Amino acid sequence: MAALPDPGPPLAPTRPRIVIVGAGFGGLSAAQALGNAAADVVLVDRDNYHLFQPLLYQVATAGLSPSDIAAPIRAIVGRYDNITVLLGAIERIDTVRRVAYMGKRPIPYDFLILATGARHAYFGHDEWERFAPGLKRIEDATEIRRRILLAFERAECADDEDERRRLMNFVVVGGGPTGVEMAGAMAELSRRALARDFQRIDPRAARIVLVEAGPRILPTFPETLSHDGRRQLERLGVEIRTGAPVTAVDGEGVVAGDERIDARTVIWAAGVAASPAAKWIGADHDRAGRVKVNPDLSVPGHPEIFVIGDTALALDVEGKPLPGVAPVAKQQGHYVARLIGSRLRGQPIGAFRYRNYGNLATIGRKAAVADFGWIRLRGLVAWLIWTVAHIYYLIGFRNRVMVALDWVWAYFTFQRGARLITERER
Amino acid sequence: MAALPDPGPPLAPTRPRIVIVGAGFGGLSAAQALGNAAADVVLVDRDNYHLFQPLLYQVATAGLSPSDIAAPIRAIVGRYDNITVLLGAIERIDTVRRVAYMGKRPIPYDFLILATGARHAYFGHDEWERFAPGLKRIEDATEIRRRILLAFERAECADDEDERRRLMNFVVVGGGPTGVEMAGAMAELSRRALARDFQRIDPRAARIVLVEAGPRILPTFPETLSHDGRRQLERLGVEIRTGAPVTAVDGEGVVAGDERIDARTVIWAAGVAASPAAKWIGADHDRAGRVKVNPDLSVPGHPEIFVIGDTALALDVEGKPLPGVAPVAKQQGHYVARLIGSRLRGQPIGAFRYRNYGNLATIGRKAAVADFGWIRLRGLVAWLIWTVAHIYYLIGFRNRVMVALDWVWAYFTFQRGARLITERER
Numbered sequence: 142m143a144a145l146p147d148p149g150p151p152l153a154p155t156r157p158r159i160v161i162v163g164a165g166f167g168g169l170s171a172a173q174a175l176g177n178a179a180a181d182v183v184l185v186d187r188d189n190y191h192l193f194q195p196l197l198y199q200v201a202t203a204g205l206s207p208s209d210i211a212a213p214i215r216a217i218v219g220r221y222d223n224i225t226v227l228l229g230a231i232e233r234i235d236t237v238r239r240v241a242y243m244g245k246r247p248i249p250y251d252f253l254i255l256a257t258g259a260r261h262a263y264f265g266h267d268e269w270e271r272f273a274p275g276l277k278r279i280e281d282a283t284e285i286r287r288r289i290l291l292a293f294e295r296a297e298c299a300d301d302e303d304e305r306r307r308l309m310n311f312v313v314v315g316g317g318p319t320g321v322e323m324a325g326a327m328a329e330l331s332r333r334a335l336a337r338d339f340q341r342i343d344p345r346a347a348r349i350v351l352v353e354a355g356p357r358i359l360p361t362f363p364e365t366l367s368h369d370g371r372r373q374l375e376r377l378g379v380e381i382r383t384g385a386p387v388t389a390v391d392g393e394g395v396v397a398g399d400e401r402i403d404a405r406t407v408i409w410a411a412g413v414a415a416s417p418a419a420k421w422i423g424a425d426h427d428r429a430g431r432v433k434v435n436p437d438l439s440v441p442g443h444p445e446i447f448v449i450g451d452t453a454l455a456l457d458v459e460g461k462p463l464p465g466v467a468p469v470a471k472q473q474g475h476y477v478a479r480l481i482g483s484r485l486r487g488q489p490i491g492a493f494r495y496r497n498y499g500n501l502a503t504i505g506r507k508a509a510v511a512d513f514g515w516i517r518l519r520g521l522v523a524w525l526i527w528t529v530a531h532i533y534y535l536i537g538f539r540n541r542v543m544v545a546l547d548w549v550w551a552y553f554t555f556q557r558g559a560r561l562i563t564e565r566e567r
Numbered sequence: 568m569a570a571l572p573d574p575g576p577p578l579a580p581t582r583p584r585i586v587i588v589g590a591g592f593g594g595l596s597a598a599q600a601l602g603n604a605a606a607d608v609v610l611v612d613r614d615n616y617h618l619f620q621p622l623l624y625q626v627a628t629a630g631l632s633p634s635d636i637a638a639p640i641r642a643i644v645g646r647y648d649n650i651t652v653l654l655g656a657i658e659r660i661d662t663v664r665r666v667a668y669m670g671k672r673p674i675p676y677d678f679l680i681l682a683t684g685a686r687h688a689y690f691g692h693d694e695w696e697r698f699a700p701g702l703k704r705i706e707d708a709t710e711i712r713r714r715i716l717l718a719f720e721r722a723e724c725a726d727d728e729d730e731r732r733r734l735m736n737f738v739v740v741g742g743g744p745t746g747v748e749m750a751g752a753m754a755e756l757s758r759r760a761l762a763r764d765f766q767r768i769d770p771r772a773a774r775i776v777l778v779e780a781g782p783r784i785l786p787t788f789p790e791t792l793s794h795d796g797r798r799q800l801e802r803l804g805v806e807i808r809t810g811a812p813v814t815a816v817d818g819e820g821v822v823a824g825d826e827r828i829d830a831r832t833v834i835w836a837a838g839v840a841a842s843p844a845a846k847w848i849g850a851d852h853d854r855a856g857r858v859k860v861n862p863d864l865s866v867p868g869h870p871e872i873f874v875i876g877d878t879a880l881a882l883d884v885e886g887k888p889l890p891g892v893a894p895v896a897k898q899q900g901h902y903v904a905r906l907i908g909s910r911l912r913g914q915p916i917g918a919f920r921y922r923n924y925g926n927l928a929t930i931g932r933k934a935a936v937a938d939f940g941w942i943r944l945r946g947l948v949a950w951l952i953w954t955v956a957h958i959y960y961l962i963g964f965r966n967r968v969m970v971a972l973d974w975v976w977a978y979f980t981f982q983r984g985a986r987l988i989t990e991r992e993r
Contacts, residue, residue, distance in 0.1 A: 188988065189716060189720060189986070189987070189988045190986070190987050190988075206632040206633070206634040206635070207632070207987055208632040208986075208987055209632070211987050213764075213986040213987075215761075215764035215765070216764065216986070219763055219764050225766050226764075227723075227724060228717075228720040228723075228724070228988075229724070246724065279987070290615060291654075294615060294654040297653070297654075298653060298654070298655070298672065335641075337645055338639075338641035338642065338645045338652075339641070340651050542972065542976075543969070543972070543973075546968065546969070546972065547969075550968075560615070560616070560634075560639040560642070561615070561616050561633055561634055561637050561639075561705070562614065562615045562616075562654075
């Protein structure tokens, strides 16, 4: 038989181009759901890695290394031929021509998914940031780790008794999960890992004060679990001040409620503000900068633009804003990917609905609280669930194994492996 | 029987005070050998960790994390009650009053051990440092890692063909063990770990050029092993230029011999200069700043001051300078500790003699050279010995396990776990 003539490559139908900004939980889950779809996907992030933010406090307290909780974006989505990864920051968006700009480089889109996350906010007091760094990025975590470890080193050398006391006082502002986790981890660092390392100071005498403006810590949890969390934290030696809004922060400490607390090290875990995505697209937003989105997470007037994760103000069925947590962002990313696919096929799907599988906050070794709605847990059981869940959700086999080993090692030795003071003073 | 009256604490004999500056291989081994001795030991370092420098190139090429090869000094010597650890930099030394100064803080000594190591040197061209960072500290390694990974990211985005080529060219200056290890690891990073991660560039096409001024690479090894090393490197795809001294370095590349090599990323592994210890004590030194020491490693005219490791110019039995490698520093630290103990007991010991157990340099996966004097090895066997030796000498059980696991993982997957671009542009 004679060979048929080569028909040449098939005519390419116009493939829609989907640009995703941000490779956090939301953006990455959207990208993964669009892997191998009949669309060209461009994933833009200013970092080359996806960061597992829920464990960032462990980097800040020397329990884990940055590379344990970060995975290169290219390594995660490298298997999908239709995804292009770009390293860079989006600076503006032309919603009329449908072009995002990374510097001067135009990135045209048919669909745009904004998943740019949030930064910490100082309620109009940006000058507090120098004294009280927040915890959102790897550089924040290594900076906080540097400050905490240096405070003990300086206390060991200090000749002045007042200065030594200020150096051994630590204040964490904000009683949400991040603040609680930071305070608990700092207590364990000072009571356990550093306990015998110094000659002139006793790190176990370090004072760790958790300050919360509202009436209770862990306000998104049921009141009984708030109470349990407080008791578990106090057992670790953390002092808790509730109903104590912070009105001043400087290099010497904070004013919380009507009390002045001297402390050389202050950590900010009190407020977040969305990234400037709302400004880029000129969209309606709330005071924290979150874009008010439609029930399908698209932007009013722009059915081709979606906002997800901490950058979005999405409402649950009762009309309450969804919390800024990883599961919300992941489910939203997955939903938007599915929605775009359906729309391209002309099959509409219903509004986004968040499925809450439970809230967890860890406090320390064998101490945590867990709220699954139908059951509330505390102590060892909650802590084991927290541990397994976090290892399970970590991306990449290697990171899972490394973190698991670090934790097993820390559990038995009480030591912390990543006690490095790196980088110079900011 | 009536109890004897309490005799009170025994009269404390005057305990000598030994100050060790630097907690690298030399200083740390001296401190450990003096642990629990009848002397007060003060160990001063500007970092809070001991760094396992021979593996620093693996941090620079994203194979290991900083915390894998660094261990907190306090955790290492914490078990010795007679050792005080101070974090800070010595700025001057009063050899008449026998006081070292950490800033304004005086640290008096009876014996002083200077083990402050070396920095890279640019042969009078300090302006090259910006363009061609060296590899001595953790911050150097994360900076080099940042530059290498960013070069590929920028090449992926580059529209100009010349610029893309410059971004994909890498030059390593210096053909000693560090340069060889860097070039080999960069070849493996580009040929293996990154191979499939990009869409517009092929990282396997990256050009890695190793430039050496002398006639052969690995000049401290026997000529046959130099030759083997060269062949193994070339098999990995590294281009080697020998007899090519570097006469210019700028942001666009280097001039080596009579050739201009365009490259956005240049790594400096060519020369070292001792720390300024010689200046502190006004001692005689060579051009690289190394203090000329007596056969017992003391400073001429100062029997109470010892200089060890890369800061010392010590001679072997044939009158040749000892190389700046970890085993020399460790043996010297141990020797000086023993010497001080003997002197206090009035029992003199002989001059320092270096016992060379062999030289190793790794080139890449299953590629290395080893010279044990009585036998010379290359390839897989040398590489296995190198691997086992480096794990064995790593300090701390945890680091050993973590590095071993990282290596096993990398061996089977060809991936590199620490591919993070952190910190901002310097």
